[in-house]
Amino acid sequence: MTTVIATSGLVKRYGRVRAVDGIDLGVQQGDIYGFLGANGSGKTTTVRMLLGLVLPTSGEIELLGERMPRAGRRVLHRVGALIEGPAHYGHLSGRENLSLLDASGRGGSWRTRSRRVAAALEQVGLGGVGRRPVKAYSMGMRQRLGLAGALLRRPELLVLDEPTNGLDPQGISEVRELLLDLHRDGTTVFLSSHLLAEVEQLCTRVGVLDRGRLVLQDRLATLTAPTGSTVVHTSDPDRVRAALDGRVTSVEGERVIVRGDDPAEVNARLVAAGVPVHGLALERPSLEAVVLAAAGASPDRVDVRR
Amino acid sequence: MILVELRKMFRRPRTWATITVLNSLPVLVAVLLVLTDLAPRPGEGPPFLSAVLSNGALYPLAALAIVLPLFLPIAVAVVAGDSVAGEAQAGTLRYLLARPVGRTRLLVAKLVAVLAFVLVTVVVVAAVGYVVGTTMFDAQPVAGGTSVSGTSLTPDEISGRTLLAIGYVAVSMLGVAAFALFFSTLTDSPLGATMGALAVLVASSLLFTLDAASPIAPYLPTRYWLAFVDLFRDPILWRDITRGLALQGVYVGVLLVAAWANFTTKDVTS
Numbered sequence: 001m002t003t004v005i006a007t008s009g010l011v012k013r014y015g016r017v018r019a020v021d022g023i024d025l026g027v028q029q030g031d032i033y034g035f036l037g038a039n040g041s042g043k044t045t046t047v048r049m050l051l052g053l054v055l056p057t058s059g060e061i062e063l064l065g066e067r068m069p070r071a072g073r074r075v076l077h078r079v080g081a082l083i084e085g086p087a088h089y090g091h092l093s094g095r096e097n098l099s100l101l102d103a104s105g106r107g108g109s110w111r112t113r114s115r116r117v118a119a120a121l122e123q124v125g126l127g128g129v130g131r132r133p134v135k136a137y138s139m140g141m142r143q144r145l146g147l148a149g150a151l152l153r154r155p156e157l158l159v160l161d162e163p164t165n166g167l168d169p170q171g172i173s174e175v176r177e178l179l180l181d182l183h184r185d186g187t188t189v190f191l192s193s194h195l196l197a198e199v200e201q202l203c204t205r206v207g208v209l210d211r212g213r214l215v216l217q218d219r220l221a222t223l224t225a226p227t228g229s230t231v232v233h234t235s236d237p238d239r240v241r242a243a244l245d246g247r248v249t250s251v252e253g254e255r256v257i258v259r260g261d262d263p264a265e266v267n268a269r270l271v272a273a274g275v276p277v278h279g280l281a282l283e284r285p286s287l288e289a290v291v292l293a294a295a296g297a298s299p300d301r302v303d304v305r306r
Numbered sequence: 307m308i309l310v311e312l313r314k315m316f317r318r319p320r321t322w323a324t325i326t327v328l329n330s331l332p333v334l335v336a337v338l339l340v341l342t343d344l345a346p347r348p349g350e351g352p353p354f355l356s357a358v359l360s361n362g363a364l365y366p367l368a369a370l371a372i373v374l375p376l377f378l379p380i381a382v383a384v385v386a387g388d389s390v391a392g393e394a395q396a397g398t399l400r401y402l403l404a405r406p407v408g409r410t411r412l413l414v415a416k417l418v419a420v421l422a423f424v425l426v427t428v429v430v431v432a433a434v435g436y437v438v439g440t441t442m443f444d445a446q447p448v449a450g451g452t453s454v455s456g457t458s459l460t461p462d463e464i465s466g467r468t469l470l471a472i473g474y475v476a477v478s479m480l481g482v483a484a485f486a487l488f489f490s491t492l493t494d495s496p497l498g499a500t501m502g503a504l505a506v507l508v509a510s511s512l513l514f515t516l517d518a519a520s521p522i523a524p525y526l527p528t529r530y531w532l533a534f535v536d537l538f539r540d541p542i543l544w545r546d547i548t549r550g551l552a553l554q555g556v557y558v559g560v561l562l563v564a565a566w567a568n569f570t571t572k573d574v575t576s
Contacts, residue, residue: 048400048573051404052403052404053400053403053404053573053574053575054573055573073406073408076406077406083404084400087396087398087400088398089396089398091318091319096317100310101401104307104402104405105405149401
């Protein structure tokens with residue numbers, strides 16, 4: 001497995017503020033990497049450093065095996081990016097915008113340009129958009145056009161910052177399907193987001209940023225692995241306690257946590273004791289719980305210092 | 307990349323609106339002159355204007371002289387100030403750089419596009435001036451014209467020198483463009499960049515009229531702008547023209563290096 005993004009000791013300082021404070025990212029080929037963090041935790045600065053827009057104060061970045069920002073000209077055309085929302089020339093049509101973007105850099109002949117543009121528009125569901133100027137687009141359409149721009153070069157790596165911003169629920173699920181399709185075809189996806197649910201549904205690996213530090217980086221399956229307890233939903237928690245003496249670790253309303261990683265065994269005992277069981281499941285920590293445990297208070301919260 | 311920038315520049319409605327507005331002033335002046343027949347006396351008003359009633363072939367020069375002090379620099383400052391800062395404000399700069407377009411390449415392409423705008427604008431002003439001049443005033447294609455020094459010039463001499471004048475005005479505007487482009491790499495606000503360049507020009511024009519500023523007068527960017535009039539002396543008075551070209555060359559060189567140094571090492575956070 002090859003490493004697609006690797007940073008070591010990456011630091012960006014703005015004056016006295018360390019926006020990014022020594023992070024070591026590792027994204028492998030074939031990952032869908034969820035880059036999580038509250039607003040202001042340094043996600044966007046990191047993404048911009050990966051793409052050579054912001055120059056690091058210290059530390060190293062390797063993108064597709066080459067040193068950034070020096071190798072930007074060789075590497076970046078293999079990367080598709082959506083950075084902090086889409087941006088286009090409002091007076092031109094979506095097609096013309098993509099065509100200009102395609103013509104701006106190397107790679108791909110002009111003869112096949114209109115075909116590439118049409119394919120990218122088709123992919124994001126804007127195939128029939130016509131000659132309307134972008135300023136007449138809805139926010140969701142602009143987001144789709146931004147995605148089309150990222151997909152234009154058939155990149156090996158997609159770096160997406162909040163790709164579902166401004167999309168309605170149908171749009172979000174369409175984008176999710178699209179990303180899963182691309183991933184199946186071998187595209188590595190680096191997804192920066194603060195929407196935990198989105199990351200939980202999509203990603204294979206997760207990194208959590210808190211105040212410029214990477215406080216957690218692991219496989220999603222490991223982070224949300226069963227805890228070894230079973231969750232029992234019942235209308236009569238007291239009788240559960242009686243039937244499974246000593247194994248009940250906590251009771252919250254009708255939700256009872258029982259030690260033991262075999263729900264079937266727990267169920268058999270409860271049924272034998274005549275306890276009404278409404279639901280039964282292995283206890284897994286939610287991604288939200290994992291993230292909240294790893295990260296502190298929101299960095300855009302500014303409390304009075306005492 | 308240069309072609310892309312040219313396409314952007316000339317597909318933009320604003321570019322053509324600017325050129326149209328720029329031409330409206332000389333046309334208005336021509337209409338007023340024809341209606342009233344009141345030309346300024348020689349030596350007063352914009353250069354060449356006193357002569358156009360008798361020779362319309364001089365109107366392109368009068369038109370350039372009319373727009374040169376204010377209209378033309380404003381138009382150039384708007385376009386050049388917008389070049390990088392406008393992309394930054396719209397957010398398209400980050401996508402261009404991530405495409406990737408090398409920063410030096412982008413800056414050069416922007417510069418060429420601005421240069422093309424300057425040339426097209428100056429040529430259009432001169433061309434519209436020619437059409438207006440030859441249709442509304444008496445042209446003297448056979449007799450030639452009169453130089454500023456009072457001797458007569460052949461039509462060939464007039465057209466040749468007019469081309470030189472167009473080139474000289476374009477170089478002067480390049481200095482404006484260099485200021486605006488430099489400021490454009492400093493800020494994410496196109497308005498700020500444009501205003502910065504105009505502030506330099508206003509300050510320069512003001513200092514030029516001030517006796518106390520005479521030690522620095524030869525180095526003011528607007529000092530030799532009107533030297534193109536000297537092309538119509540007989541013989542041509544090259545002194546101010548060469549100085550003007552050299553001065554603009556130094557300004558353009560220094561400012562472009564500064565713009566390049568700043569832009570290639572800058573964090574793009576827009």
